[in-house]
Amino acid sequence: MTSCATPRPDAADASMRRGTCPSLAKPMQTGDGLLVRLRPATGSLTPAELRALAVAAERFGNGILEVTARGNLQVRGLTAASVSSLASAIGEAGIAVAAGVAIETPPLAGVDTDETSDPRPLALALREAIAAHNPPLKLAPKLSIIVDGGGRFHLDDIVADLRLKAVKSDDGVAWLLSLGGTARAARPVALLDQREAVPGLLAVLRRLAATGDAARGRDLDVDVVKDDLAGGARSPGTSTLVMEPAVPVAGLHTLADGTTVLGVGLAFAQADAAGLTAFLRKAEELGAAEIRLAPGHGFFVLGLDREAAAKVQRLALSLGFRIASDDRRNHIATCAGTGACASAMMETKAVARLMVEAAPELLDGSLTAHLSGCPKGCARPSSAELTLVGAPSGYGLVVNGTASIAPSAYTDANGIGSAFAHLGALVRKNKDAGESARSCLTRLGAARIAAAFEQG
Missing domain, CATH: 3.30.413.10 (Sulfite Reductase Hemoprotein, domain 1)
Incomplete structure (x- = not known):
C-alpha cells in the first residue's frame, strides 16, 4: 500500500499515544516541532527525488533530515500547516510513501549478489495480501515484518515481530519463519516454501489480530502458530540458524559481480538539507542513479563506477558524512x-x-x-x-x-x-x-x- 496522505487535524495529538509511529498522516510532536517518518514504497529513491525531499525539508521544516536505525527517513521541525505542504511537495516529486504494516527488506535487496533470494517479490505479495484482506486486520501500530533474502547487508540484527529469512534447502530456497527479536534471539517456527510463505504469514497475522490490536510477535505461542500453519510447513533444522555479521554500510563496496556500491552514513543520524542537497547533486552528475536508505543511519549510492564512487566518497567526507567502517562516530x-x-x-x-x-x-x-x-x-x-x-x-x-x-x-x-x-x-x-x-x-x-x- 502506498500513500501521499495529508495529515488529519487531530493527527499530532493521536501520534503522541504510546505505541504509534509518526507519519505524514500522523506527525509526532517533538521539542523542535512536528516530526514525520517516511518509507519509500519502492524501497529506493532517485537522487533527484531525495534532493527534492531535502529542499522541502528545508522549506517546510528546520532543514534537518534523519535516517533512523531501521533505515527510515525523518523530517524534523514541521508545523501543523507545513506538514500538508510537505506532503504536497512529496507528491509533486513523484515519491510514493509506504503505508500500512511495516514490511522491511535489506537495503540492497535485488542488487546484493550474495543474497540467497531476492525478497522483494515476496514482500510485495505480502503487502498486497494484507491490504486486500477482508475484514481488515487490526494489528499493533508498531508491528514489523522482515522479509530477508540474506546477503552481505542482511537484517539479522534488526528486531522484528515476524521474520521470513531465505535459506537454501534441498528443493531450492525456503523461508524460515520466526517470531520476535533479532534473528539470533527469534523463536524459529517453520520452513515455508515460496507458495506457502504469504498464506502462512497471513495465518500468523490473523492470530495476532485475534489476540488483540496491541499483540506483538513476542506474545505468540510457537506451538499454536505451528497448528495455524496446518500441513504447509516443515520443521526448521539447526543448520538454517547459522548467521554471520552484516557488513557495515559506510565504505566503498565491490559486489561479487564487480558492481561498485558506495555506503554513506549520517553523522549521529542527522544531515542538514543544504549539505545533503550538494552531495546528491554532485553524485548525480557523476552517474549516481539510485539511493537506498539503510539501517544504521545511512544509505547506499548505486550507479557509480569505481572512480566516480571514490570522488563522491571524498565529497561525502568533506561534508561531514561517515564514509568508512573505522570512523569512530x-x-x-x-x-x-x-x-x-x-x-x-x-x-x-x-x-x-x-x-x-x-x-x-x-x-x-x-x-x-x-x-x-x-x-x-x-x-x-x-x-x-x-x-x-x-x-x-x-x-x-x-x-x-x-x-x-x-x-x-x-x-x-x-x-x-x-x-x-x-x-x-x-x-x-x-x-x-x-x-x-x-x-x-x-x-x-x-x-x-x-x-x-x-x-x-
Whole structure:
C-alpha cells in the first residue's frame, strides 16, 4: 500500500499515544516541532527525488533530515500547516510513501549478489495480501515484518515481530519463519516454501489480530502458530540458524559481480538539507542513479563506477558524512537530544562530538556508546557497554545496561569532558597488546569504570 496522505487535524495529538509511529498522516510532536517518518514504497529513491525531499525539508521544516536505525527517513521541525505542504511537495516529486504494516527488506535487496533470494517479490505479495484482506486486520501500530533474502547487508540484527529469512534447502530456497527479536534471539517456527510463505504469514497475522490490536510477535505461542500453519510447513533444522555479521554500510563496496556500491552514513543520524542537497547533486552528475536508505543511519549510492564512487566518497567526507567502517562516530548511538525532544536533558550530538575528541580509545569498534537524553533510551532500547543518560544536574553513566536502570556514576555538565578523558585514559593505560576496549573494560569491571568517570 502506498500513500501521499495529508495529515488529519487531530493527527499530532493521536501520534503522541504510546505505541504509534509518526507519519505524514500522523506527525509526532517533538521539542523542535512536528516530526514525520517516511518509507519509500519502492524501497529506493532517485537522487533527484531525495534532493527534492531535502529542499522541502528545508522549506517546510528546520532543514534537518534523519535516517533512523531501521533505515527510515525523518523530517524534523514541521508545523501543523507545513506538514500538508510537505506532503504536497512529496507528491509533486513523484515519491510514493509506504503505508500500512511495516514490511522491511535489506537495503540492497535485488542488487546484493550474495543474497540467497531476492525478497522483494515476496514482500510485495505480502503487502498486497494484507491490504486486500477482508475484514481488515487490526494489528499493533508498531508491528514489523522482515522479509530477508540474506546477503552481505542482511537484517539479522534488526528486531522484528515476524521474520521470513531465505535459506537454501534441498528443493531450492525456503523461508524460515520466526517470531520476535533479532534473528539470533527469534523463536524459529517453520520452513515455508515460496507458495506457502504469504498464506502462512497471513495465518500468523490473523492470530495476532485475534489476540488483540496491541499483540506483538513476542506474545505468540510457537506451538499454536505451528497448528495455524496446518500441513504447509516443515520443521526448521539447526543448520538454517547459522548467521554471520552484516557488513557495515559506510565504505566503498565491490559486489561479487564487480558492481561498485558506495555506503554513506549520517553523522549521529542527522544531515542538514543544504549539505545533503550538494552531495546528491554532485553524485548525480557523476552517474549516481539510485539511493537506498539503510539501517544504521545511512544509505547506499548505486550507479557509480569505481572512480566516480571514490570522488563522491571524498565529497561525502568533506561534508561531514561517515564514509568508512573505522570512523569512530559509527560506534555512538544518539537520540535527538535537547532542542529536538522535550524529554531530553542532554545535547546528545554535541556530547557525542566531545566523546570522539576526548576518548577515542573507547571507540575502536568493539563496543557501543549510547548517549540518551533521558531514561527512555529511544536510540538504543537494548543494553550497551557504556550508556550516558541526561539528568537534571548533569549526566549518569550506566555500565552494561540500558538507559532506564540506575547509573553507576555521575558527573555534572562541566565535568563531562574530563570524565570522557579519564575513561579514555583508563583504557589506554590498562589495555594489553591486542586487547579491545570492550575486553579491557570488562576485565577492569564496573567499579573502576565508575571511579574513573567520577574523577572528572
